[in-house]
Amino acid sequence: MKLSRRPFARITTATLAGALAVLASACSSGSAGTTTADGVKLVKAGQLTTCTHLPYPPFQYEKDNKVVGFDVAMIDLVAAKLGVKQVIVDQPFETIKTGAVLNAGVCDVAAAGMTITDARKKNLDFTVPYFNATQAVLVRKGLAVTSLEDLKGQHLKLGSQSSTTGEDFAHSHGVDSQSFESSDAELNGLRTGQVDAVIQDFPVVQNWLKDAATAQKFQLAVNLETGERYGFAVKKGGNPQLLQLTDKAIAQAKQDGTYKKLYEQWVGPMPAGADAS
CATH class of the missing domain: 3.40.190.10 (Periplasmic binding protein-like II)
Structure with a gap:
């Protein structure tokens, strides 16, 4: 190539x-x-x-x-x-x-x-x-979400990156999600209101929140200990x-x-x- x-x-x-x-x-x-x-x-x-x-x-x-x-x-x-x-x-x-x-x-x-x-x-x-990793849920500010179950109970839309363990984890806990091809597309889905929350590896979410505009509108709802290792x-x-x-x-x-x-x-x-x- x-x-x-x-x-x-x-x-x-x-x-x-x-x-x-x-x-x-x-x-x-x-x-x-x-x-x-x-x-x-x-x-x-x-x-x-x-x-x-x-x-x-x-x-x-x-x-x-x-x-x-x-x-x-x-x-x-x-x-x-x-x-x-x-x-x-x-x-x-x-x-x-x-x-x-x-x-x-x-x-x-x-x-x-x-x-x-x-x-x-x-x-x-x-x-x-x-690398030791966990999953995290990022939501719009003002939403009272502390677990995946809260997403189901409040009928909130979850976004996930396709083919990832975060997506698998959400589905295994009975939470459906809208699948996005990349992490950037997933975050954009949250920004544009296609979804109310996203699940993604915590270091990625942590990096997103370094951006002031993102931190102003969204918040870390829950960090999920999944025992993952890269x-x-x-x-x-x-x-x-x-x-x-x-x-x-x-x-x-x-x-x-x-x-x-x-x-x-x-x-x-x-x-x-x-x-x-």
Whole structure:
């Protein structure tokens, strides 16, 4: 895939199937890819290609024509160990969590604020957890909401990001939701009155509320302890050396203080024990 001078490339859902087919053919024919001295397989020599889904601040988002964020900074540590640069490719989250983009050779690693689940483990090889997450409900100010049950009882409309654990969590508790393709679209749905509340990972909601205009109109209603942990992922059974190297990069960052520094730079004050292995 030829990238422009921008540090990431977008592939629309409509063209995704064709793009994956072409890339899968290229990879299977041996016309692309390389193996480093460490035995790490890369889809393109000289770079670590990362699939993500934009925007998802504070983990990955575009700023000043560049993709930045906590996940980006963490994978940069892996790229540094390989002596290459990270190149980011924007993909639909559905194709990331199912492993489709990794299987097709679009990227080497997936870094998308992705919760480790048993269902996803069937399609992906996950690293050790690198982030503890909770779900949060953001509502219009003035609404008396302290639980998902309150949304049902007051017949309020809930928005969620499609294919996410937040959406699954709401549905598992009997709350229907209007599904949005991205976190930005979800927030816009709340701003424009399409929904009365949204469910999203707490760090994302926390980041939204840093905007004065958002904080003026909306409030955090409830933080839901769901026991979720994020992981980076590689192709199922396809790149054990990269998986091991990424695990080592995460462990080293937690031990030498780099993790805490990046957490506070991109997410905010780090809770006690957040850097525990």
